Every structure is written in structure tokens, then in C-alpha cells.
Amino acid sequence: MPTAALAHTPISREPAGDERLDALVRRWAGMENWLSTVAPEVSAEQRHLDDGSAERAYWHHGYVSALQDVIRLLDARGRQPN
Numbered sequence: 001m002p003t004a005a006l007a008h009t010p011i012s013r014e015p016a017g018d019e020r021l022d023a024l025v026r027r028w029a030g031m032e033n034w035l036s037t038v039a040p041e042v043s044a045e046q047r048h049l050d051d052g053s054a055e056r057a058y059w060h061h062g063y064v065s066a067l068q069d070v071i072r073l074l075d076a077r078g079r080q081p082n
Helices: 019-038 053-072
Strands: none
Touching: 019 053
């Protein structure tokens, strides 16, 4: 599935029965709730799309951290991503 299509695929908050997937869904749901409470404007403003902005750098840093978390969760050997 193309990446653009993934962005529009709804995410269920219901348990999937897979411990790792359920952990990711709980983490995502918690962050969604926090963002909607603390900074609801960020979804509309999309400042992370502004080239050269601090918001863009922070977004990419957060994304890299999230990918590292997912790799650690899925990698049973506990290998650290480079």
C-alpha cells in the first residue's frame, strides 16, 4: 500500500490481540489525546511542513524517535537502530 494511502487509513483503538500492536495503539491513542488537549491547533497549522522551520526539525526528530521505538518493539533481539 502506498504511503499516502496509509495516512488516510483509519486506526482502530480496539485491541487487536497482538501484544506489540496493542502497545503501539495504546501509545498512539495516548499521544492523540494529549495533543488534542494541549495543542489542538497543530493539526490545522501544519507548521512542520514549513521548510527550514524549527517545527520541521522537531517533527523529524520525533519521527526518528518513534521509528526507533517501533524497531525496538518489533525486534525480538533488542538490536539498536543506527
